[in-house]
Amino acid sequence: MQNQLLLGYFREHLFVADIDADTTAGVLGQLVEPLLKNSLIKNKTIILETLQKREALGSTSIGRNIAVPHCRTLAVSEVIIVVGISPGGVDFNAPDGEPVNLFFLIVAPPQDTHNHYLPILGKIVEIVRNDDIRASLLQCGTYGEFIETLEEGLR
Amino acid sequence: MAGKSQLELLVQYQDLVLMLQELRDEAVRGIGFQVENLSRLEEAIQELERALHPRYLRTFQRIAARQHRPIAPVSRDVCLGCFARQPTSYKARAWDDSELITCEQCGRILYWID
Numbered sequence: 001m002q003n004q005l006l007l008g009y010f011r012e013h014l015f016v017a018d019i020d021a022d023t024t025a026g027v028l029g030q031l032v033e034p035l036l037k038n039s040l041i042k043n044k045t046i047i048l049e050t051l052q053k054r055e056a057l058g059s060t061s062i063g064r065n066i067a068v069p070h071c072r073t074l075a076v077s078e079v080i081i082v083v084g085i086s087p088g089g090v091d092f093n094a095p096d097g098e099p100v101n102l103f104f105l106i107v108a109p110p111q112d113t114h115n116h117y118l119p120i121l122g123k124i125v126e127i128v129r130n131d132d133i134r135a136s137l138l139q140c141g142t143y144g145e146f147i148e149t150l151e152e153g154l155r
Numbered sequence: 156m157a158g159k160s161q162l163e164l165l166v167q168y169q170d171l172v173l174m175l176q177e178l179r180d181e182a183v184r185g186i187g188f189q190v191e192n193l194s195r196l197e198e199a200i201q202e203l204e205r206a207l208h209p210r211y212l213r214t215f216q217r218i219a220a221r222q223h224r225p226i227a228p229v230s231r232d233v234c235l236g237c238f239a240r241q242p243t244s245y246k247a248r249a250w251d252d253s254e255l256i257t258c259e260q261c262g263r264i265l266y267w268i269d
Contacts, residue, residue, distance in 0.1 A: 053174070057178070068188075072173050074169060074226055077235060077269075110169065111236065
């Protein structure tokens, strides 16, 4: 997956700077909220239940304060990424036991004609495993800072 | 399951079946997420099978025999499985839980997402 292609998936209206939930279900609810608000889904129930089923199989946190909740669902018509920041951190059952501060929610339709879902998932995991980029991303508080940091990190 | 239509249950069923297929896929596992107990997912799928009307489940399985993903989303009256335009009248009928609407071109069960 090319960096420029990935960057095209991030949107300011799909950025949540103030996640304050303190449970996995609460965080997922706040991450899904912009999809409803921007009419990208019709209702939250199906997508939330699918995401929660996925978390029940093992946390999608990859440790080091990052989580990448993800699923395919018929509830969406295109691959969508929502970025969420929890300034205080949330217990997300991370493998290292650390709280999660940065979330990348990735949802995709089953048909995903361009087949971008898995490459996006893999690319984001690769990016946040880079210590420098991850440390910078974890300092961001606004969408502007986030996208600028990401662009810089991917250069 | 309470409060969901049979179509919504079928949608969730397809989502979970696809999740199970992908989590068994080596390429997906290679990304590195932890997956502990797939039997939980299998149980959730079985629970949905029990909640579904047998007639609907049979329809899903019959279509699944020829289409990898038996339910197709519909956006702006277009089936996103085969891109055939659907009659406008179908949308209203789709929310009546007494029938499943299928695409006349590809045969998939239709699910309106807008």
